[in-house]
Amino acid sequence: METIRSPDELRYWVESWRLENRSVGFVPTMGALHAGHLALVRHASQLADRVVASIFVNPTQFGAGEDFERYPRDEERDSELLQEGGCHLLFLPEPSTIYPQGHSTFVEMGPPAERLEGEFRPGHFRGVATVVTLLLNLVRPDHAVFGQKDAQQLAVVRRLVRDLHLPVEIASHPTVREPDGLAMSSRNAYLSAEERTAASAIYRALSSAREHIEQGEHSATEIRRVLREVLEREPLIDIEYAEVVEADSFEPAGVIRGSIVMPVAVQIGTTRLIDNIPMEVD
Ligand code: AMP
DSSP states (O other), rough: EEEEEEEHHHHHHHHHHHHHHEEEEEEEOOOSHHHHHHHHHHHHHOOEEEEEEOOOOOGSSSSSSSSSSTSOOOOOHHHHHHHHHTEEEEEEHHHHHHHHOOOOOOOOOOOOOTTTTTOOOOOOHHHHHHHHHHHHHHOOOSSEEEEEEGGHHHHHHHHHHTTTSSSSSSEOOOBBOOOSOOOOGGGGGOOOOOHHHHHHHHHHHHHHHHHHTTOOEEEEEEEHHHHHHHHHHHTTTEEEEEEEETTTTTTTTTTTEEEEEEEEEEEEEEEEEEEEEEEOOO
16 A cells, blocks of 8 residues: 555556556545444445545534544554555645645535534535545545445535536445444544443434334334434433434435435534434335
8 A cells, every 4th residue: 555645646646547447446534544434445445446545634624612633643553454454545635735825615515514414513514525525636536435424424425426527436335333333433532431331322212213114103203202212311412413314415304205314413521423324214
């Protein structure tokens, strides 16, 4: 695996693969890698001949008072994991490379970026949409792989690629979980032992809601109630939202039918965690 920091080196590698007729898969990350990220790399290597991963803690997607400064960073460990995981090229740009002096162009989006994460983290998806557009333009992959873990981000990226006619196929990978169901996340490292135990209620709530739907419940109101009931039993959890939405638009579902997502965001101590379960319902 090669590690590079500049767009020129990136272009050199990707163009040399293109000359050999090799396809390129791309996995953007913010580092502090775990098995979820590595599953995306594996997925990308099944779709494409060469895999590029990026590690970039993107300042524009963090709001004031969020965890940009304390976000875990461990370049050495990450690059070992990527190397073992079958990545061919690691792109590790500096913020000044992605946003050079005078950068003033941002990607603004309507739905599906407006609600939920869009409401609780104003400006977040503007930063995400901008950095994803920039990275896709720099890497120019055939395929880019995103995690279902960030379901609204996935919907935002799919919409962005469609609206801007970007020449890339977006693939998604299911959420990789700990044995008790907690979604793997770089932010789980912030949790104390007690908070970590409390966090398992998130997946219990989602699983309970899924069971109700599997048993024929079609009322979104009832499913929201089930999600809240399980989460509220855990005193360390503060609910930001526990929703049922249409998968493409992230608009609230009325009747549960077709492609839906149940996204949840909670605060546990000073840590904010998100998770969801997607479902196809007849
Ligand atoms: P991040 O480093 O958190 O920005 O995530 C980079 C990519 O990894 C995003 O596409 C995430 O959705 C994905 N991802 C994060 N956690 C998981 C997980 N537990 N399972 C699958 N994908 C994940």
